[in-house]
Amino acid sequence: MAVEMRLPVARKLLSESVGRDTKKHLVVPGDTITTDTGFMRGHGTYMGEEKLIASVAGSVERVNKLICVKALKTRYNGEVGDIVVGRITEVQQKRWKVETNSRLDSVLLLSSMNLPGGELAEVQAVFSDGAVSLHTRSLKYGKLGQGVLVQVSPSLVKRQKTHFHDLPCGASVILGNNGFIWIYPTPEHKEEDAGGFTANLEPVSLADREVISRLRNCIVSLVTQRMMLYDTSILYCYEASLPHQIKDLLKPEIMEEVVMETRQRLLEQEG
Amino acid sequence: MKSIFCSRGRQTFPVEGWREDLRVDGRGCEDYRCVEVETDVVSNTSGSARVKLGHTDILVGVKAEMGTPKLEKANEGYLEFFVDCSANATPEFEGRGGDDLGTEIANTLYRIFNNKSSVDLKSLCISPREHCWILYVDVLLLECGGNLFDTICIAVKAALFNTRIPRVRVLEDEEGSKDIELSDDPYDCIRLSVENVPCIVTLCKIGYRHVVDATLQEEACSLASLLVSVTNTGVVTCMRKVGKGSLDPESIFEMMETGKRVGKVLHASLQSVLHKEESLGPKRPKVGFLG
Numbered sequence: 001m002a003v004e005m006r007l008p009v010a011r012k013l014l015s016e017s018v019g020r021d022t023k024k025h026l027v028v029p030g031d032t033i034t035t036d037t038g039f040m041r042g043h044g045t046y047m048g049e050e051k052l053i054a055s056v057a058g059s060v061e062r063v064n065k066l067i068c069v070k071a072l073k074t075r076y077n078g079e080v081g082d083i084v085v086g087r088i089t090e091v092q093q094k095r096w097k098v099e100t101n102s103r104l105d106s107v108l109l110l111s112s113m114n115l116p117g118g119e120l121a122e123v124q125a126v127f128s129d130g131a132v133s134l135h136t137r138s139l140k141y142g143k144l145g146q147g148v149l150v151q152v153s154p155s156l157v158k159r160q161k162t163h164f165h166d167l168p169c170g171a172s173v174i175l176g177n178n179g180f181i182w183i184y185p186t187p188e189h190k191e192e193d194a195g196g197f198t199a200n201l202e203p204v205s206l207a208d209r210e211v212i213s214r215l216r217n218c219i220v221s222l223v224t225q226r227m228m229l230y231d232t233s234i235l236y237c238y239e240a241s242l243p244h245q246i247k248d249l250l251k252p253e254i255m256e257e258v259v260m261e262t263r264q265r266l267l268e269q270e271g
Numbered sequence: 272m273k274s275i276f277c278s279r280g281r282q283t284f285p286v287e288g289w290r291e292d293l294r295v296d297g298r299g300c301e302d303y304r305c306v307e308v309e310t311d312v313v314s315n316t317s318g319s320a321r322v323k324l325g326h327t328d329i330l331v332g333v334k335a336e337m338g339t340p341k342l343e344k345a346n347e348g349y350l351e352f353f354v355d356c357s358a359n360a361t362p363e364f365e366g367r368g369g370d371d372l373g374t375e376i377a378n379t380l381y382r383i384f385n386n387k388s389s390v391d392l393k394s395l396c397i398s399p400r401e402h403c404w405i406l407y408v409d410v411l412l413l414e415c416g417g418n419l420f421d422t423i424c425i426a427v428k429a430a431l432f433n434t435r436i437p438r439v440r441v442l443e444d445e446e447g448s449k450d451i452e453l454s455d456d457p458y459d460c461i462r463l464s465v466e467n468v469p470c471i472v473t474l475c476k477i478g479y480r481h482v483v484d485a486t487l488q489e490e491a492c493s494l495a496s497l498l499v500s501v502t503n504t505g506v507v508t509c510m511r512k513v514g515k516g517s518l519d520p521e522s523i524f525e526m527m528e529t530g531k532r533v534g535k536v537l538h539a540s541l542q543s544v545l546h547k548e549e550s551l552g553p554k555r556p557k558v559g560f561l562g
Contacts (some may be wrong), residue, residue: 001301003536005544008307008323008558148295206291213297220296246297251305 002247009252027054027069034067042068076102076154076178083163084134085149085176100178101154104131144174146204147184148216152223154179158230165231169238170211175229181219183212214241217249218258225259232269237262294482294489301533303484306425308544310433312559317406318434321560322426325486326416329423331430332409335437337451340396340403348395348403352380354410354423361415369412376410376423379471383424383500383509388467390431398441398449406434417486420498424471425541431468432545435460469500469508470537472530476518481526483533497526501534503542 027033033045033052041047044056045067054060058071076084078100086106090097097105157175166172166186174182185208204212218237222229240261241249248254292299304325313319316332323329340347354376356369363369384390395404408430410423438459442450475485475493482489490496494516500509507527512518518526548555 001299001533001536003303003306003533003540005306005308005540007544007548008309010556010558206293209291209293210297213293213295216295217297246293247299247302250296250298 004251025060026058027060028057029055033060033069038065039067040065042066044069044071070155072155073153074155076100078102078106079177082177083174084178085144085174085180085182086134086178087149098134100176101151101180102131102178106131106134108134144182145184147182148212150181150183150216150219152179152181152219152229156223156226156229157181158228160230165234167215167231167235167238169215169235170208171215173215173231173234175231181229183215183219185212210246214238214246214249217241217246221249221255221259222262224255227259227263233262233266236265240265292480296486298484300480300482301529303533303537304486306422306540308425308429308541308548309558310429310545310548312557317436318430318432320426320429320433322422322429324416324418324422324425324484326414327418327422328412328414328416329419329426330411330413331423331426332411333430333434334407334409335404335434336407337397337402337439338405340400344392346396346399346403347392348405349392350384350390350406350408352377352384352408352410354380354412356412359414360412364412373412376419379420379498379511380408380410380423380427382511383469383471386508388502389469389508390467391464394461394463395436397439397451401449402441402451404436406431406436415487417488417490418473418484420471420473421484421537424469424500425537428465428468428470428541429545431463432465434463436462467502469502470534470541472499472501472534472537473497474499474526474530476514476516476522476526481522481529483529497523497530499527499530499534501531501538503535503538505531505535507531 025033031054033054035051037050037052039052039062041052044054044058045052046055047053052067054069056069056071056074058069061068061070078084084100084106086098086100086108088096088108089099089105094110096108096110098108100106154177157177157179159177160175163175163177164172165175170186172184172186174184176182185204215234215238218234218241219229221241222233222237227233237258240258244254244258249258294300298304307323308320309322310318310320312321312330313332317335318333319331321328321330341349354373356364356373358365358369360369364372395406397403408427410427412419437457438454438461440452440454442452444450472483473485473496474481474483475490475496477485477489477493481497482493485493485496493514495512495514495518497518498511498513499507501507507530510527512523
């Protein structure tokens with residue numbers, strides 16, 4: 001039994017010297033990005049008084065002639081082909097409403113579903129008002145069994161080819177593009193009809209449970225320090241956290257230490 | 272507060288975990304999340320404190336004002352509680368949405384302070400039947416992350432510890448009219464003893480076990496909770512059951528024992544951190560809200 005109380009400590013700014021060559025150009029809504037009219041405007045910008053002005057708070061990204069502003073913290077904006085993890089909030093006649101951390105609830109039409117359940121789905125279409133329509137295309141998607149859900153900001157999930165990762169530490173992770181991350185124990189054998197009807201409600205072993213808790217705390221630490229989430233970063237963070245107890249990872253100073261180590265390793269790997 | 276509906280499948284994983292004393296975030300069933308306490312954050316109050324427990328953020332301000340004592344307790348001052356659930360915490364508190372929760376918390380605070388030994392009310396008396404100090408304790412909910420009652424109680428205790436009431440003297444002249452004189456020195460003040468102020472420990476019953484300091488998800492999985500108000504010596508001053516579910520009388524005893532144990536440790540930690548903060552003196556670096 002532990003009750004730890006402490007005095008608050010002012011948060012330190014991230015040190016700039018950790019490997020970033022180009023300083024990011026940060027803007028807030030209303031800031032002028034450029035007065036040069038030769039650029040095409042992308043997401044997060046608008047044209048006003050012959051100047052390109054930002055409409056969201058974030059960093060400016062330039063690809064040749066295209067300028068866009070990538071928001072730092074935003075609700076999920078669906079793109080076709082994204083993998084999302086959601087929670088069914090409402091059941092209607094021909095469709096289900098799914099909560100996916102976007103501006104509006106997403107819909108899951110019964111006609112585009114393989115089985116009753118369908119929490120893991122792919123974005124099929126985006127309606128004009130921003131609501132996304134999902135479908136579960138194959139048996140790989142479907143209702144998720146036992147596990148832990150971590151909600152993070154969608155901008156921290158790196159876009160990758162695959163979003164299902166089986167980590168060597170004994171658990172699996174699904175990184176939804178909408179910021180919902182599902183951690184679950186790796187199924188023993190891959191069944192043909194995995195993702196079937198019955199959710200597996202067998203008790204999970206203590207060792208697996210510890211791995212999942214540790215992963216959850218690692219992901220929370222990475223998010224607090226605003227690091228991108230992908231399989232390598234999560235794995236390095238997990239390995240860096242092994243010397244500490246799982247519940248110690250909730251303490252701010254240990255969180256910082258673990259994330260610093262992860263960052264170092266990632267830089268070494270890149271460089 | 273928005274109830275997160277927890278489906279059967281989602282509940283199974285954590286419920287089995289509590290059986291083995293391992294929660295989703297790795298804590299044991301009797302472990303608290305990390306608590307951050309800071310006093311003297313609001314400059315125009317007599318005392319204030321801000322407490323952060325995980326994602327729960329509470330700000331308490333105490334203002335001392337002079338007034339007339341209550342008729343039945345003529346030589347005592349008293350405390351008035353008011354709880355404001357700010358719309359910052361969650362959108363459900365917009366407008367009058369947070370009033371119910373605020374009243375419930377305020378009533379609980381009145382109950383646990385409604386005994387002779389929590390706060391020495393006689394020291395708040397200036398002149399019997401005429402003047403006394405009234406301490407208005409205002410609680411502001413900035414963020415809700417589960418376990419509200421515990422955090423609010425810790426914050427109230429810290430704010431009362433920080434409260435400085437100006438020292439006054441009553442001068443009586445020949446005609447019998449009384450005059451109240453404030454001391455010239457602004458630092459000449461009386462402080463309350465908060466040794467016996469109780470703290471609430473909320474025990475949520477989930478499955479076959481009970482957990483302390485539940486997060487929002489854990490509270491959604493629990494059907495019944497027990498609020499136990501414990502002093503620093505482990506004496507239970509008040510107990511309340513919340514929730515739709517039922518509790519077995521035996522489990523109530525167990526939860527009470529756990530509450531007493533945890534309460535004593537809670538008090539000890541809080542006392543040590545408050546004394547540590549005070550020993551840093553007025554030159555300590557203040558973090559405040561922008562830290």
